[in-house]
Amino acid sequence: MTPIFPGSVDAAGQRATLGVVGGGQLGRMFVHAAQRLGYSTAVLEPDAQSPAGLVSHHHIQTGYDDPAGLAQLAHLCQAITTEFENVPAQALQTLALTRPVAPSAAVVGIAQNRIEEKAHFAACADVSGVTCAPYAVLETPAQLQAVLAERADLLPGILKTARMGYDGKGQVRVKTAAQLAAAWAELGGVACVLEKMLPLTAECSVLVARGWDGQVVSFAPQRNVHVGGILAVTHAYAGNMPAALAARAREAAVAIAQHLGYVGVLCVEFFVVDDGSAHGGLVVNEMAPRPHNSGHYTIDACDASQFDLQVHAMAGLPLPQPRQHSPAIMLNLLGDVWFDADGQPQEPDWYAVLSLPGTHLHLYGKLDARAGRKMGHLTVTGPDIAGIKTVARRAAELLSLPGLDAI
Ligand code: ATP
């Protein structure tokens, strides 16, 4: 891969341009990072008012698999990435015929399908040292019958659709065989996995960036708290989890990325389970082939963010090991914040929040706030952990955020 230099201009007078398929908030923060370095950007997104499309030099407003739109993206850009998991892998394949695409259609395809994803985790368990939760594949009525008859060990469990799940969508918790059968029918009998419900003591994730040349860097694990299946709080500071466990998670995530031959930013999510050992056991949950909500704190707390590394990796630039300069807590801001206790629309009290020291507000430019919709996030940084906890708690109170007891 020949590096694509930021700010360079070709013979036709066109500035080096990086492209992204998808126009959500991850694309927006990618665009910000690319533009800061001096690249032009192009976003392929059907929505006229998307978070990334609103801030990009070019917005190609077509479907993700529209041949003309893809051709235009390839024409404009020297390299292309994606910002959401459910991008049609075929679209990335088409783009890769003429342009460097990172991550590749093949690895995005694996991460899009829980069945393939778990098979990958199993295939590299020897090098990663972690396995996933016990599970069974449910693709046919015969497999359902077999699981009902033979896999009582997986109950209580969570039935998850193999494809298109996010933020806890496409998941049903089941306690009994009858509930399992009903839940599979309710999901339309599509390909699923039934996962055993594990006693989680914590959750964490690790961000890895890997270049075309195999160079790899990673961030320390962040500890994540979910409320209602959606990330609510991320704790990113030394001591957020036992050091031995953090080291294992980081090594496992790097091994998983290496084994995939991954290029770009990969986020690997882990469960910490009570297995009777001193620090608990580590179980790999899933991976996202892109920057991740749990890594947003890196923008304000590190000398290179997950989006900076996404830009560097795809453009063939060096990947220096990022350094976290401040402890951080990230609070997700869902659409609920724009409604009062009676469900009436309200403007959040940003004046009060922004008067707290070390608060960094990121709103994604979405016009309509809806319950559960990711509208933005607030990162709190400061010189010490006790101080950021105090500020984060106060901000969470002011905004009536969930997960207050987890700060
Ligand atoms: P996202 O895309 O937001 O990461 P998702 O929809 O892909 O979420 P998962 O990560 O599989 O879903 O699950 C969402 C949350 O549900 C997990 O973070 C965890 O809190 C809980 N959960 C999922 N699987 C299990 C399990 N086997 N045992 C216990 N809790 C689980």
Ligand code: MG
């Ligand atoms: Mg998840």
